[in-house]
Amino acid sequence: MEWNVRKPSLQCCSCGAKLEGMEFHSSLRDNGIEFDRLDFCLQCWDKVPREDFFSHWKTKRVKEEKQKARPRYVDQETMLDIFRKLAGGGSQGKEAFTFLLGMVLVQKRALRYVRSETREAGEFVVLAHARSGENFDILNPSLSEEDMNRAKENFDAILDTQGE
Numbered sequence: 001m002e003w004n005v006r007k008p009s010l011q012c013c014s015c016g017a018k019l020e021g022m023e024f025h026s027s028l029r030d031n032g033i034e035f036d037r038l039d040f041c042l043q044c045w046d047k048v049p050r051e052d053f054f055s056h057w058k059t060k061r062v063k064e065e066k067q068k069a070r071p072r073y074v075d076q077e078t079m080l081d082i083f084r085k086l087a088g089g090g091s092q093g094k095e096a097f098t099f100l101l102g103m104v105l106v107q108k109r110a111l112r113y114v115r116s117e118t119r120e121a122g123e124f125v126v127l128a129h130a131r132s133g134e135n136f137d138i139l140n141p142s143l144s145e146e147d148m149n150r151a152k153e154n155f156d157a158i159l160d161t162q163g164e
Ligand SMILES: [Zn+2]
Pocket: 012, 013, 014, 015, 016, 017, 040, 041, 042, 043, 044, 045
């Protein structure tokens, strides 16, 4: 199935329906290098093979001027679910994404910072789930500032975690 991944505005990647102010489904597809975020209207989502996606969630986005009252685009549980999958072995090639997601979850107090460790494979950050204490070892990608900014832009475009 071919979908329009790069879209000029918020619209269904299958039928092109405008999604602003509507309920819709967002999904992450692993393209082998990074994630593509694909948004689907409710009708199209019913026809989509879910197993193609790394993660998906239902959401709603309101117009810019109502942004203050907007619900979280990606809720914390979904972010934790994505983080768990990545930390559990799915992060190959997505170290920057995993690291950034970990940092966002620390900011949200869903995870807490435990310690940093230098190992043979590099610098690791150990994070713990705030409630269960479950530990996650995340590779610090040690990117240059420029590369980190690029990774952050990509991350924000995919998960749209700003303004929460
Ligand atoms: Zn559609």
